[in-house]
Amino acid sequence: MPRRSRETPFDSIYALSSPQGLGERGVVRISGARAFEVASRLVGGPLPRERAALRRRLLLSGNPRGPVLPAMLLCFPGPASFTGEDVVELHTLSSPSILALLGERLVELGLRRAWPGEFSRRAFTNHKIDLSQAEAIMAMIRARDGREMTLAGAAMREGAGAASLRLREGLLDLLGLLEAGMDFEEGETGGVEPGEWVPLLEELRERLRSIEPGSNLLEERFSLPSILVVGPPNAGKTSLCNALADPGERMALGLVADLEGTTRDVRWLVCGGGAYRLGDSPGRVPGLEEGEDLAEDEGLAQEGRILERELRVSDAWIWVSPRNRPIPPPRIYGAPLCWVLTKADLGPPPDPQASHSSGALLLSVREGKGLEALEERLKGVGRSQAFEEEWSALLGGRLVAAGEALDRALALAREDLPVEMVASELQEAIACLQPEAEGSIPEELLDRIFSSFCLGK
Secondary structure (H helix, E strand, O other): OOOOOOOOOOOOEEEEOOOOOOEEEEEEEEEOOOHHHHHHHHHOOOOOOOOEEEEEEEEOOOOOOOOEEEEEEEEEOOOOOOOOOOEEEEEEEEOHHHHHHHHHHHHHOOOEEOOOOHHHHHHHHOOOOOHHHHHHHHHHHHOOOHHHHHHHHHHHHHOHHHHHHHHHHHHHHHHHHHHHHOOOOOOOOOOOOHHHHHHHHHHHHHHHHHHHHHHHHHHHHHHOOEEEEEOOOOOOHHHHHHHHEOOOOHHHHOOOOOOOOOOOOOEEEEEOOOOEEEEEOOOOOOOOOOOOOOOOOHHHHHHHHHHHHHHHHOOEEEEEEEOOOOOOOOHHHOOOOOEEEEOOOOOOOOOHHHHHHHOOEEOEOOOOEOHHHHHHHHHOOOOOHHHHHHHHHOHHHHHHHHHHHHHHHHHHHHOOOOHHHHHHHHHHHHHHOOOOOOOOOOHHHHHHHHOOOOOOO
């Protein structure tokens, strides 16, 4: 799919890193080679290239006499920063209108609004975190209580990667012990009795079991087909996602409102009894209106880039438009899985010929009409074979495979079967925990992982 702009992984980027809406403090994070330069222009003077916390006034226009905003600047010169690049955080008033003006000023100064998860993606690229630590960031974002937050924080500090390497060393030691005992006939001095090594094997299995939960979020992302819900503003996408969501998932979607463009980034949730995932996409879709100028409308261009990225890493997409305004899907994104006409309980009927020719499904979330037929189509979407194979090569998939090998080893040991069979399963587990080779993870797979993050992370 062609890209709409010339953004690159080397652009200097910004994003709101605090919750949307009114609050005690709004935080805007800047990362990249131009972070200090842009921040200096914002405050109208030079900034020291050192770790510092500074109180300054931000100039919200190119005019020194224009509006100013009190702020605290936290400066982190690279590589000693989260992303490994120069980073400046702007801590200021949490007013949506003020933060929007600040965002416009940053665009004027040449920054690009960050993709969802782009800060963490850069940290991964610059070897500041591994994939297990990236996953821990997702877990912290989604933590429901203090215990989950504590566990995610511990995983973030170290990551399952380091823990799995230590576990692998323990398995190698155990394998060496078993292989040394294989050189002796039964009853000879020097053989290793099961009572000496089975408890070690049980302990190693428990250690692996403590690591495995850290891979659950990525496993969820790859084990279920991902289907993106796309459509114009106020088409009922969020309401549709809420209606199909599994119990406990609806709260993750947040606001449903009559205002156009309420959704700003893609939010994923599990549906169909754990059969698939739906992504609630941004409201505005490039390509629907004639005369669009993406160079002039940075917000629309950004939402278009988010949409294109999510479409690349999704297994399918559906097009949603209201019954009384049956806008057809834009051709630039290819063919959707299906076209859904929402709000069947409101307004005049659509053009029958248009609905029939498109095979559109007529649906009302309020009345529950059409939901069952749509869910049948969604459950028929399969997971991408390429991503399935790639997931098995990632740490999360390999941890699961290693655990299965150790379970088989324990079963063999408890049945008092030959130690050579146990050693074979140990070798399988050790191979599963082999560290990932540098650059072995495909770019599309990384896109799929980091697009799960929210903006500003």
